[in-house]
Amino acid sequence: MTGVHVAGVGMTPFGKFPDRGLEDLGLEAVLAAVDDAGLHQREVQAVYAGHARTGRLLGRENGVGQLVMAAAGVRGIPVTGVGNFCASGSTAFREAVMAVMTGLYDVVLALGVEKLSVRPEKGKPLTSDGMELEGEFGFTPPAFFALVAQAYLEKTGASADDLAQVAVKNRAHAEHNPYAQYRKPLTAEEVLGSRMIADPLTLLSCCPTGDGAAAALVVSDRMARRLDRKTVRVEATSLLSGCGDPTATGGFEVDRKTAHAAYEQAGIDPGDIDVAEVHDAFTVTEVIHYEDLLLCPPGDGVKALLDGQTALGGRIPVSTSGGLMSKGHPLGATGIAQVHEIVTQLRGEAGARQVERATAGLTHCAGGFLDGDVAISAVHLFSV
Amino acid sequence: MKLLFFHTDGGAVLVHGSRCEDCRAAAFPARRICATCASRNLRPENLPARGRVRATSRVSTPPFGFDEPITVGVVELDSGPALFSLFTEPLPRGAAVRAVPGPVRSGTDGFVFEPAKEQR
Numbered sequence: 001m002t003g004v005h006v007a008g009v010g011m012t013p014f015g016k017f018p019d020r021g022l023e024d025l026g027l028e029a030v031l032a033a034v035d036d037a038g039l040h041q042r043e044v045q046a047v048y049a050g051h052a053r054t055g056r057l058l059g060r061e062n063g064v065g066q067l068v069m070a071a072a073g074v075r076g077i078p079v080t081g082v083g084n085f086c087a088s089g090s091t092a093f094r095e096a097v098m099a100v101m102t103g104l105y106d107v108v109l110a111l112g113v114e115k116l117s118v119r120p121e122k123g124k125p126l127t128s129d130g131m132e133l134e135g136e137f138g139f140t141p142p143a144f145f146a147l148v149a150q151a152y153l154e155k156t157g158a159s160a161d162d163l164a165q166v167a168v169k170n171r172a173h174a175e176h177n178p179y180a181q182y183r184k185p186l187t188a189e190e191v192l193g194s195r196m197i198a199d200p201l202t203l204l205s206c207c208p209t210g211d212g213a214a215a216a217l218v219v220s221d222r223m224a225r226r227l228d229r230k231t232v233r234v235e236a237t238s239l240l241s242g243c244g245d246p247t248a249t250g251g252f253e254v255d256r257k258t259a260h261a262a263y264e265q266a267g268i269d270p271g272d273i274d275v276a277e278v279h280d281a282f283t284v285t286e287v288i289h290y291e292d293l294l295l296c297p298p299g300d301g302v303k304a305l306l307d308g309q310t311a312l313g314g315r316i317p318v319s320t321s322g323g324l325m326s327k328g329h330p331l332g333a334t335g336i337a338q339v340h341e342i343v344t345q346l347r348g349e350a351g352a353r354q355v356e357r358a359t360a361g362l363t364h365c366a367g368g369f370l371d372g373d374v375a376i377s378a379v380h381l382f383s384v
Numbered sequence: 385m386k387l388l389f390f391h392t393d394g395g396a397v398l399v400h401g402s403r404c405e406d407c408r409a410a411a412f413p414a415r416r417i418c419a420t421c422a423s424r425n426l427r428p429e430n431l432p433a434r435g436r437v438r439a440t441s442r443v444s445t446p447p448f449g450f451d452e453p454i455t456v457g458v459v460e461l462d463s464g465p466a467l468f469s470l471f472t473e474p475l476p477r478g479a480a481v482r483a484v485p486g487p488v489r490s491g492t493d494g495f496v497f498e499p500a501k502e503q504r
Contacts, residue, residue, distance in 0.1 A: 139468055198456075
């Protein structure tokens with residue numbers, strides 16, 4: 001088996017782009033990624049394209065990857081659509097990694113693209129696939145995570161005021177990320193004083209949606225040696241389906257198992273991670289992820305946050321891109337945008353938000369719901 | 385419109401679940417394979433919609449199909465399964481609740497959990 005490397009990344013800014021289609025957004029990310037690697041798009045041998053809501057919203061349940069690659073002048077190669085809820089992009093990346101790892105291809109592109117600004121229910125929470133039964137009783141993602149928050153706050157004695165600091169921190173990071181949708185600094189008072197969505201989660205405790213695309217070019221050892229570009233090694237890819245009971249435990253067992261498998265695969269100690277992008281869809285989830293991904297000891301999530309350990313300049317900066325909280329969450333693009341940030345950090349190209357001497361990074365994306373738990377957890381580890 | 389997975393008996397709500405003949409675990413919705421022990425030996429069982437609150441949340445921004453703010457939460461039925469449902473009001477963990485007939489999304493006839501009055 002060959003080692004696997006990220007040779008190039010590219011993304012659009014995330015935001016609301018009523019005048020831009022999937023093809024246009026996807027093409028910008030693909031060209032940015034191949035240019036970044038110093039390759040031509042016709043050197044790409046296979047593509048995995050993540051998207052989650054293009055069927056319901058845009059009548060393209062299938063074929064987004066083919067659409068974008070044809071726009072790039074690339075036809076006659078294997079292109080596979082990947083749908084896995086909010087983790088569609090992470091899953092497309094994993095498929096690309098495995099396709100290179102097996103030795104089948106030397107250059108594989110992972111693409112994620114989504115356009116949520118066309119949804120009709122503006123001002124209402126995004127719904128989730130497959131929640132028909134629970135939907136009869138008012139289920140929405142923020143309502144579910146509000147219940148998880150209640151369990152976490154009760155377990156730890158933390159407060160809603162504490163959780164608001166996640167939004168403040170991630171917005172401070174976003175100020176330095178030109179790809180982020182929201183970059184104006186926030187105060188805890190603004191977070192707590194914004195419209196209540198589901199107690200204790202206010203509007204600014206929930207990530208915004210958005211439009212955007214991101215791409216990563218994954219290559220073999222052989223190809224990495226050929227390139228001038230500084231590449232980033234993929235040390236682990238781990239993905240599991242849900243297996244816990246977070247409204248009971250205030251934590252995500254599936255994330256613990258997924259992360260554990262990733263650390264084992266990589267032979268990396270959690271303490272060696274220098275920078276992480278986690279699925280901060282809600283303030284509370286970021287804090288819980290610190291614990292489940294072993295970025296801090298169990299029970300110390302809020303302490304790690306309030307001590308500044310997870311802010312830029314801290315022990316383990318988390319969501320240096322601004323996270324989903326500030327970038328927004330165009331579902332299929334999110335997981336690959338996380339890879340974009342970690343690769344940028346490990347190459348030392350993150351500018352004002354650079355984590356000093358970062359040599360190992362983590363991405364984590366969860367997605368969907370099934371039977372009282374999230375449906376998916378995906379963790380990837382990287383190093384230089 | 386009425387939800388199809390429950391009925392009422394003398395004012396009490398029963399949900400249509402299942403029970404594993406091997407490990408005795410109850411489930412709602414009804415299953416063919418036991419989630420606990422993977423047995424295929426299950427039979428349908430109507431489960432009383434009574435139990436204890438795990439958590440509730442007041443939802444000020446409800447989804448389509450609800451005109452007013454709602455309270456949602458998870459109840460742990462006395463028979464075992466945990467169920468996402470509507471509640472009449474926010475309630476603390478451990479509060480005893482029972483389901484009564486009431487409207488769910490878009491006014492469909494369903495059930496809502498309220499505090500259980502009598503001592504159990």
